[in-house]
Amino acid sequence: MTTCAEREPALNAMIDGELDGLNASKLEAHVRGCATCSAYLATLADVRDLMAPDALKEHAPAPLRARIEAMMATPEPAQPRLPTDRYIPWLGGGAIGALAASAALFLAVPQFSESDMPDQLIAGHIRSLQANHLTDVLTSNRHVVKPWFNGRLDFSPPVVDLGAQGFPLVGGRLDYIEGRPVAALVYRRRLHTINLFIRPLSGAAPSLPATFRRQTYSLSRWTAGGLEYWAVSDIEKGELQTFHASFDRATAQ
Amino acid sequence: MVKGYQSRWKPRLRVVHTAQSADDTQNERQFGRRLLPHLDDAYRYARYLARDQSAAEDIVQEAFLRALKGYASCRGNEKAWLFAIVRNCCIDWSKAHRSAPSDFTDGLKETVVDSETPETQLQRDRDILSIRAAIAGMPEPFREAIVLREIDALSYREIATITDVPIGTVMSRLARARIMLATLFLSRGQKGMSA
Numbered sequence: 210m211t212t213c214a215e216r217e218p219a220l221n222a223m224i225d226g227e228l229d230g231l232n233a234s235k236l237e238a239h240v241r242g243c244a245t246c247s248a249y250l251a252t253l254a255d256v257r258d259l260m261a262p263d264a265l266k267e268h269a270p271a272p273l274r275a276r277i278e279a280m281m282a283t284p285e286p287a288q289p290r291l292p293t294d295r296y297i298p299w300l301g302g303g304a305i306g307a308l309a310a311s312a313a314l315f316l317a318v319p320q321f322s323e324s325d326m327p328d329q330l331i332a333g334h335i336r337s338l339q340a341n342h343l344t345d346v347l348t349s350n351r352h353v354v355k356p357w358f359n360g361r362l363d364f365s366p367p368v369v370d371l372g373a374q375g376f377p378l379v380g381g382r383l384d385y386i387e388g389r390p391v392a393a394l395v396y397r398r399r400l401h402t403i404n405l406f407i408r409p410l411s412g413a414a415p416s417l418p419a420t421f422r423r424q425t426y427s428l429s430r431w432t433a434g435g436l437e438y439w440a441v442s443d444i445e446k447g448e449l450q451t452f453h454a455s456f457d458r459a460t461a462q
Numbered sequence: 463m464v465k466g467y468q469s470r471w472k473p474r475l476r477v478v479h480t481a482q483s484a485d486d487t488q489n490e491r492q493f494g495r496r497l498l499p500h501l502d503d504a505y506r507y508a509r510y511l512a513r514d515q516s517a518a519e520d521i522v523q524e525a526f527l528r529a530l531k532g533y534a535s536c537r538g539n540e541k542a543w544l545f546a547i548v549r550n551c552c553i554d555w556s557k558a559h560r561s562a563p564s565d566f567t568d569g570l571k572e573t574v575v576d577s578e579t580p581e582t583q584l585q586r587d588r589d590i591l592s593i594r595a596a597i598a599g600m601p602e603p604f605r606e607a608i609v610l611r612e613i614d615a616l617s618y619r620e621i622a623t624i625t626d627v628p629i630g631t632v633m634s635r636l637a638r639a640r641i642m643l644a645t646l647f648l649s650r651g652q653k654g655m656s657a
Contacts, residue, residue: 217634217637218630218633218634218636218637220637221633221636221637221640222618222633225611225618225636227617227618252640252641252644252648253640253644255644255648256640256643256644256647256648257612259593259643259647259648260593260608260612260613260643261612262586262589262590262593264586264587264590265590265593265594265597265613266502266506266613267502267505267506267509268502268505269501269502269504269505269519269522270505270515270519272519273501273505273519273522273523274501276523277498277501277522277523277526278498280494280523280526280527280530281491281494281495281498281530282491359615360614360615361615
């Protein structure tokens with residue numbers, strides 16, 4: 210029989226997102242019915258908030274950074290010299306080729322990315338369902354999910370549970386869209402999964418409708434508070450719009 | 463791509479031994495560039511551990527130097543590996559300097575007395591100051607555990623690797639550290655269930 214005092218480390222692990230799903234849900238079930246444990250959990254959340262200010266996370270002083278960067282650059286023993294006559298033409302060709310290739314990539318990527326965005330999101334959604342990597346932090350407690358993103362992202366995504374509206378929060382994870390880490394919140398609708406991707410708003414809005422279907426998936430895009438939201442699921446468009454509306458109402462509170 | 467050409471052709475022209483040392487330098491630098499993103503985190507860790515700003519700078523510089531020299535011994539998690547070196551440098555430093563730590567909160571005093579600052583900003587600065595002081599006043603190993611977790615956002619496994627203790631120990635240290643802070647700052651004043 211586990212006593213509540215013995216649950217302290219596990220409760221810490223839960224708030225740190227270090228508890229596996231099965232144990233997390235068992236513990237959550239216990240906390241709901243236990244005043245001692247839920248008070249303890251609230252204290253942990255308060256301490257977390259206490260240590261959250263960015264002012265506590267100072268940066269390395271510029272002179273130190275400069276010294277260390279210089280350290281990476283200095284030790285240069287005499288390089289064996291290549292005979293110029295035969296190899297430089299080759300090297301030149303190679304270098305120019307490489308430059309041309311990278312320039313082409315550099316120029317081409319921004320043009321692809323816009324129309325590619327929905328495809329990347331659908332790929333992210335499918336990957337999350339296939340690879341058994343739906344969530345990094347598996348819990349319906351939004352006070353656990355939100356701090357979990359601290360330090361993993363340079364923005365703070367809003368996290369709300371929409372269980373009462375029929376979209377229970379399952380958890381969150383990090384995903385990569387267009388080479389950048391983004392927050393992915395996972396919600397359920399009956400047996401369907403909704404991935405809500407959140408990232409800082411950048412660039413112009415894509416010329417796409419707010420809600421549309423592609424490859425049998427529904428996608429919905431909206432922006433709020435400097436963040437861009439993309440909801441992806443296999444539910445109907447109408448239901449995804451309901452999800453969007455519920456999310457908006459909950460975050461506005 | 464250019465590098466590829468060089469290393470493929472060099473052995474025909476040169477004795478391998480010179481080429482090797484050039485490659486070493488190259489690897490060392492590439493490795494160094496991979497460590498650079500962890501500089502801020504490493505500095506914070508050293509700062510909270512040594513409780514002295516200029517010592518923290520020396521410690522981090524020394525740690526990066528050692529890391530570059532020993533890059534070949536890094537297996538897997540670079541950040542945890544670098545932090546373990548920072549930790550060793552801290553231990554060496556504190557052995558050499560047994561004197562009392564200088565005031566950790568030096569830098570913040572100026573902002574507190576600034577009369578131009580609005581009231582709320584003042585209050586915030588005071589809060590930050592007292593939280594810093596509280597962290598600095600915590601006994602080891604609890605201070606280290608809470609800093610690695612909350613300030614540097616490391617995982618339990620990484621903290622266990624760096625501090626060389628089992629994960630269970632990391633968990634109980636974190637629990638103790640949080641209750642220490644809660645006792646100091648929260649009116650709720652819960653002392654933990656086991657107390």
